[in-house]
Amino acid sequence: DIHMTQSPSSLSASAGDRVIITCRASQSMSNYLSWYQHKPGTAPKLLIYAASSLESGVPSRFSGSASGTEFTLTIDSLQPVDFATYYCQQTYSTPWTFGQGTKVEVK
Amino acid sequence: VQLLQSGGGLVQPGGSLRLFCAASGFTFNSYSMSWVRQAAGKGLEWVSIISDDGTATYYADSVMGRFTISRDNSKKTVSLQMNSLRVEDTAIYYCASPRGGYCSGSSCHGQGFNSWGQGTLVTVSS
Numbered sequence: 001d002i003h004m005t006q007s008p009s010s011l012s013a014s015a016g017d018r019v020i021i022t023c024r025a026s027q028s029m030s031n032y033l034s035w036y037q038h039k040p041g042t043a044p045k046l047l048i049y050a051a052s053s054l055e056s057g058v059p060s061r062f063s064g065s066a067s068g069t070e071f072t073l074t075i076d077s078l079q080p081v082d083f084a085t086y087y088c089q090q091t092y093s094t095p096w097t098f099g100q101g102t103k104v105e106v107k
Numbered sequence: 108v109q110l111l112q113s114g115g116g117l118v119q120p121g122g123s124l125r126l127f128c129a130a131s132g133f134t135f136n137s138y139s140m141s142w143v144r145q146a147a148g149k150g151l152e153w154v155s156i157i158s159d160d161g162t163a164t165y166y167a168d169s170v171m172g173r174f175t176i177s178r179d180n181s182k183k184t185v186s187l188q189m190n191s192l193r194v195e196d197t198a199i200y201y202c203a204s205p206r207g208g209y210c211s212g213s214s215c216h217g218q219g220f221n222s223w224g225q226g227t228l229v230t231v232s233s
Protein backbone atom coordinates (compact mmCIF):
# COMPACT_ATOMS: atom_id res chain seq x y z
CA ASP A 1 0.00 0.00 0.00
CA ILE A 2 1.10 3.57 -0.67
CA HIS A 3 1.30 5.60 2.54
CA MET A 4 0.76 9.36 2.36
CA THR A 5 2.47 11.53 4.97
CA GLN A 6 0.84 14.95 5.11
CA SER A 7 2.26 17.94 6.97
CA PRO A 8 1.62 19.96 8.96
CA SER A 9 -1.34 18.43 10.78
CA SER A 10 -2.58 21.92 11.56
CA LEU A 11 -1.57 25.50 11.02
CA SER A 12 -2.74 28.94 12.01
CA ALA A 13 -2.88 31.64 9.38
CA SER A 14 -4.42 35.01 8.65
CA ALA A 15 -6.40 36.14 5.65
CA GLY A 16 -3.98 37.15 2.94
CA ASP A 17 -1.29 34.68 3.99
CA ARG A 18 0.28 32.13 1.68
CA VAL A 19 -0.27 28.60 2.94
CA ILE A 20 1.74 25.55 1.88
CA ILE A 21 0.74 21.98 2.67
CA THR A 22 2.90 19.01 1.75
CA CYS A 23 2.26 15.32 1.12
CA ARG A 24 4.97 12.75 0.72
CA ALA A 25 4.24 9.35 -0.80
CA SER A 26 5.96 6.19 0.42
CA GLN A 27 6.67 5.14 -3.18
CA SER A 28 6.55 6.46 -6.70
CA MET A 29 3.04 7.12 -7.95
CA SER A 30 3.40 9.32 -11.02
CA ASN A 31 0.99 12.28 -10.80
CA TYR A 32 -2.02 10.43 -9.42
CA LEU A 33 -2.43 12.90 -6.56
CA SER A 34 -5.48 14.94 -5.66
CA TRP A 35 -6.18 17.64 -3.07
CA TYR A 36 -9.50 18.19 -1.31
CA GLN A 37 -11.01 20.85 0.91
CA HIS A 38 -13.38 19.60 3.60
CA LYS A 39 -15.65 21.62 5.82
CA PRO A 40 -17.81 20.16 8.62
CA GLY A 41 -21.24 19.02 7.52
CA THR A 42 -20.40 19.03 3.84
CA ALA A 43 -18.89 16.61 1.36
CA PRO A 44 -15.22 17.05 0.47
CA LYS A 45 -14.50 19.25 -2.53
CA LEU A 46 -11.93 18.40 -5.18
CA LEU A 47 -9.45 21.25 -5.68
CA ILE A 48 -6.55 19.78 -7.61
CA TYR A 49 -6.18 16.55 -9.59
CA ALA A 50 -3.24 15.03 -11.45
CA ALA A 51 -1.00 16.82 -8.94
CA SER A 52 -1.27 20.23 -10.58
CA SER A 53 -4.51 20.51 -12.56
CA LEU A 54 -7.09 22.91 -11.17
CA GLU A 55 -10.60 21.48 -10.96
CA SER A 56 -13.23 23.50 -12.78
CA GLY A 57 -14.67 26.30 -10.70
CA VAL A 58 -11.88 26.31 -8.12
CA PRO A 59 -10.26 29.72 -7.57
CA SER A 60 -6.82 30.21 -9.09
CA ARG A 61 -5.30 31.01 -5.67
CA PHE A 62 -5.13 27.22 -5.25
CA SER A 63 -2.27 25.46 -7.00
CA GLY A 64 -0.51 22.13 -6.83
CA SER A 65 2.96 20.96 -7.69
CA ALA A 66 5.00 17.79 -7.60
CA SER A 67 8.62 16.82 -7.25
CA GLY A 68 9.22 13.08 -7.25
CA THR A 69 7.19 11.68 -4.39
CA GLU A 70 6.61 15.06 -2.73
CA PHE A 71 3.47 17.00 -3.54
CA THR A 72 2.51 20.50 -2.49
CA LEU A 73 -0.73 22.43 -2.24
CA THR A 74 -0.32 26.20 -2.15
CA ILE A 75 -3.03 28.67 -1.28
CA ASP A 76 -2.06 32.20 -2.28
CA SER A 77 -3.72 35.01 -0.36
CA LEU A 78 -5.83 32.92 2.00
CA GLN A 79 -9.47 33.97 2.06
CA PRO A 80 -11.92 33.64 5.01
CA VAL A 81 -13.76 30.85 3.13
CA ASP A 82 -10.55 28.83 2.91
CA PHE A 83 -10.41 27.94 6.60
CA ALA A 84 -11.05 24.22 6.45
CA THR A 85 -9.29 20.86 6.53
CA TYR A 86 -7.29 19.81 3.48
CA TYR A 87 -6.46 16.27 2.40
CA CYS A 88 -4.24 14.76 -0.23
CA GLN A 89 -5.12 11.41 -1.81
CA GLN A 90 -3.22 9.08 -4.06
CA THR A 91 -5.25 7.34 -6.75
CA TYR A 92 -2.36 5.48 -8.37
CA SER A 93 -3.11 2.12 -6.82
CA THR A 94 -5.74 0.69 -4.52
CA PRO A 95 -6.20 1.25 -1.66
CA TRP A 96 -6.56 4.91 -2.63
CA THR A 97 -5.09 6.31 0.55
CA PHE A 98 -5.60 9.78 2.00
CA GLY A 99 -3.15 11.86 3.94
CA GLN A 100 -3.94 12.54 7.59
CA GLY A 101 -5.30 16.01 6.85
CA THR A 102 -4.22 19.58 7.58
CA LYS A 103 -6.54 21.84 9.52
CA VAL A 104 -6.13 25.48 8.53
CA GLU A 105 -7.28 27.65 11.42
CA VAL A 106 -7.63 31.35 12.02
CA LYS A 107 -4.58 32.88 13.63
CA VAL B 108 -24.15 15.50 -11.70
CA GLN B 109 -25.86 14.26 -8.58
CA LEU B 110 -25.20 11.40 -6.20
CA LEU B 111 -28.11 10.82 -3.81
CA GLN B 112 -27.47 8.54 -0.89
CA SER B 113 -29.89 6.54 1.22
CA GLY B 114 -29.66 3.91 3.90
CA GLY B 115 -27.60 4.15 7.05
CA GLY B 116 -28.76 4.45 10.61
CA LEU B 117 -28.21 2.72 13.93
CA VAL B 118 -27.22 -0.95 14.12
CA GLN B 119 -25.86 -3.19 16.84
CA PRO B 120 -22.35 -4.62 16.69
CA GLY B 121 -22.32 -7.70 14.49
CA GLY B 122 -25.30 -6.47 12.53
CA SER B 123 -25.72 -5.56 8.88
CA LEU B 124 -26.66 -2.47 6.94
CA ARG B 125 -26.85 -1.55 3.27
CA LEU B 126 -26.08 1.86 1.81
CA PHE B 127 -27.33 3.05 -1.57
CA CYS B 128 -26.22 5.74 -3.96
CA ALA B 129 -28.28 6.82 -6.98
CA ALA B 130 -26.50 8.68 -9.74
CA SER B 131 -27.78 11.11 -12.32
CA GLY B 132 -26.40 13.65 -14.76
CA PHE B 133 -23.51 11.65 -16.15
CA THR B 134 -22.78 8.45 -18.07
CA PHE B 135 -22.84 6.21 -15.04
CA ASN B 136 -21.55 3.06 -16.74
CA SER B 137 -18.39 4.84 -17.86
CA TYR B 138 -17.09 5.52 -14.36
CA SER B 139 -15.93 3.48 -11.42
CA MET B 140 -17.67 4.28 -8.15
CA SER B 141 -16.29 4.40 -4.65
CA TRP B 142 -17.15 4.76 -0.98
CA VAL B 143 -15.25 6.95 1.48
CA ARG B 144 -15.93 7.35 5.19
CA GLN B 145 -15.05 9.67 8.02
CA ALA B 146 -15.34 8.77 11.68
CA ALA B 147 -15.99 11.57 14.13
CA GLY B 148 -12.82 13.54 14.76
CA LYS B 149 -10.86 11.48 12.24
CA GLY B 150 -9.68 11.95 8.69
CA LEU B 151 -11.07 10.64 5.44
CA GLU B 152 -10.71 6.91 4.83
CA TRP B 153 -11.13 5.27 1.44
CA VAL B 154 -13.33 2.17 1.78
CA SER B 155 -13.97 0.51 -1.57
CA ILE B 156 -14.21 0.92 -5.34
CA ILE B 157 -15.99 -0.92 -8.14
CA SER B 158 -15.07 -0.79 -11.81
CA ASP B 159 -17.35 0.78 -14.39
CA ASP B 160 -18.67 -2.58 -15.55
CA GLY B 161 -18.89 -4.02 -12.06
CA THR B 162 -16.49 -6.88 -12.73
CA ALA B 163 -13.71 -5.68 -10.41
CA THR B 164 -13.94 -4.66 -6.77
CA TYR B 165 -11.34 -3.50 -4.29
CA TYR B 166 -11.46 -2.89 -0.56
CA ALA B 167 -9.54 -1.33 2.29
CA ASP B 168 -8.01 -3.90 4.60
CA SER B 169 -10.22 -2.62 7.43
CA VAL B 170 -13.41 -3.78 5.67
CA MET B 171 -12.17 -6.67 3.52
CA GLY B 172 -14.37 -9.73 3.92
CA ARG B 173 -17.13 -7.80 5.69
CA PHE B 174 -18.23 -5.19 3.15
CA THR B 175 -19.37 -5.81 -0.43
CA ILE B 176 -19.68 -3.13 -3.10
CA SER B 177 -21.97 -3.68 -6.07
CA ARG B 178 -23.61 -1.67 -8.82
CA ASP B 179 -26.59 -1.84 -11.15
CA ASN B 180 -25.82 0.09 -14.31
CA SER B 181 -29.38 -0.23 -15.57
CA LYS B 182 -30.61 1.60 -12.48
CA LYS B 183 -27.53 3.84 -12.11
CA THR B 184 -27.03 2.79 -8.52
CA VAL B 185 -24.15 1.60 -6.38
CA SER B 186 -24.52 -0.02 -2.99
CA LEU B 187 -22.38 -1.02 -0.05
CA GLN B 188 -23.47 -4.08 1.90
CA MET B 189 -21.92 -3.93 5.36
CA ASN B 190 -21.90 -7.10 7.46
CA SER B 191 -20.34 -7.98 10.81
CA LEU B 192 -20.35 -4.30 11.70
CA ARG B 193 -18.03 -3.08 14.44
CA VAL B 194 -18.13 -0.02 16.67
CA GLU B 195 -15.16 1.32 14.73
CA ASP B 196 -17.24 1.32 11.51
CA THR B 197 -19.25 4.21 12.94
CA ALA B 198 -18.77 7.06 10.48
CA ILE B 199 -20.29 9.25 7.84
CA TYR B 200 -20.16 7.34 4.57
CA TYR B 201 -19.91 9.09 1.22
CA CYS B 202 -20.30 7.65 -2.24
CA ALA B 203 -18.02 9.30 -4.75
CA SER B 204 -17.21 9.20 -8.43
CA PRO B 205 -13.74 9.87 -9.82
CA ARG B 206 -13.32 12.29 -12.69
CA GLY B 207 -11.62 9.61 -14.72
CA GLY B 208 -9.57 6.47 -14.59
CA TYR B 209 -9.84 2.75 -15.02
CA CYS B 210 -9.51 -0.53 -13.20
CA SER B 211 -7.15 -3.17 -14.53
CA GLY B 212 -5.76 -6.29 -12.98
CA SER B 213 -4.99 -5.83 -9.32
CA SER B 214 -5.72 -2.11 -9.04
CA CYS B 215 -7.63 0.96 -10.11
CA HIS B 216 -6.12 4.23 -11.25
CA GLY B 217 -8.01 7.51 -11.18
CA GLN B 218 -7.86 11.26 -10.94
CA GLY B 219 -9.72 12.47 -7.91
CA PHE B 220 -13.32 12.35 -6.79
CA ASN B 221 -15.11 15.28 -8.39
CA SER B 222 -18.61 14.14 -7.44
CA TRP B 223 -19.78 13.23 -3.95
CA GLY B 224 -22.98 12.15 -2.29
CA GLN B 225 -24.36 14.10 0.64
CA GLY B 226 -23.10 11.55 3.16
CA THR B 227 -25.01 9.21 5.43
CA LEU B 228 -24.35 8.42 9.07
CA VAL B 229 -23.81 4.84 10.15
CA THR B 230 -23.77 4.28 13.90
CA VAL B 231 -22.74 0.92 15.31
CA SER B 232 -23.63 0.76 18.97
CA SER B 233 -25.31 -1.48 21.48
